[in-house]
Amino acid sequence: MTLSESDTTPGSLNTITLGFQPSVNIDAGYTVVIAGLLHSQTATTALLTISGGDASRFAADDGAGTVTGGKGNWDQASGTLTLTVAVGQTIPSDSVTTLTFELLNPASAPPTAAVVPPTIAAPNSIAPAPMATAVLGAGGGGAAGTPSGSGAPLRASASCYTLADADRQ
Numbered sequence: 427m428t429l430s431e432s433d434t435t436p437g438s439l440n441t442i443t444l445g446f447q448p449s450v451n452i453d454a455g456y457t458v459v460i461a462g463l464l465h466s467q468t469a470t471t472a473l474l475t476i477s478g479g480d481a482s483r484f485a486a487d488d489g490a491g492t493v494t495g496g497k498g499n500w501d502q503a504s505g506t507l508t509l510t511v512a513v514g515q516t517i518p519s520d521s522v523t524t525l526t527f528e529l530l531n532p533a534s535a536p537p538t539a540a541v542v543p544p545t546i547a548a549p550n551s552i553a554p555a556p557m558a559t560a561v562l563g564a565g566g567g568g569a570a571g572t573p574s575g576s577g578a579p580l581r582a583s584a585s586c587y588t589l590a591d592a593d594r595q
Contacts, residue, residue: 427546437467437533443478445524452517452548457510458484462544464505467530474500474507478525485512498527517548 432441444460452458468474472489476498486497487510499508507527517523 429544433531436531436535438531439528440531441526441528443524443526445522446546447522448517448519448548451519452511454511454513454515456548457508458517459547460507460509460544461547462505463507463529465532465536466502466505467532468500468502468528470500470502472499473497474527476509476525476527480517480523480525483512483515483517483523484509484525486510500527500529 428443428445430443432443433439442463446458473486473494474497476484476496481496484498485493485495486499487493493512495512499510500506501508509525511517
């Protein structure tokens with residue numbers, strides 16, 4: 427998994443780029459959950475815009491029954507982005523899926539104790555794979571494996587990601 431950001435300044439809009447390659451195909455209706463992106467000022471929304479080459483593989487329901495492509499469900503309190511694989515789509519195991527989304531950095535850096543390892547969860551239990559630490563919001567736009575310092579606004583540090591069982595939606 428790769429995870430990088432565009433802007434580490436507190437209070438700034440931060441474009442987060444995520445790349446991942448599952449060990450098995452993830453079929454339509456299953457979810458991919460990115461958790462541990464804490465402290466963002468971005469309000470909870472059922473329709474967070476997802477961009478990038480693979481954005482069309484995902485869709486979200488607005489809660490009123492309307493499904494919109496290139497969207498995900500963002501929960502500010504838990505720091506979780508839930509992506510549902512769209513009808514007719516599959517997340518392939520033979521290539522990296524890449525997408526971007528924007529979150530507003532917190533107004534100030536969270537305390538060091540607020541660091542939570544991000545995870546990616548998807549269908550089918552798979553053993554965790556090693557991943558270098560990614561510190562979002564640290565100076566320098568650090569990418570996975572190149573933490574850029576402490577006092578990171580989004581504070582997403584990790585040692586692994588996991589593809590685990592998820593419910594069909």
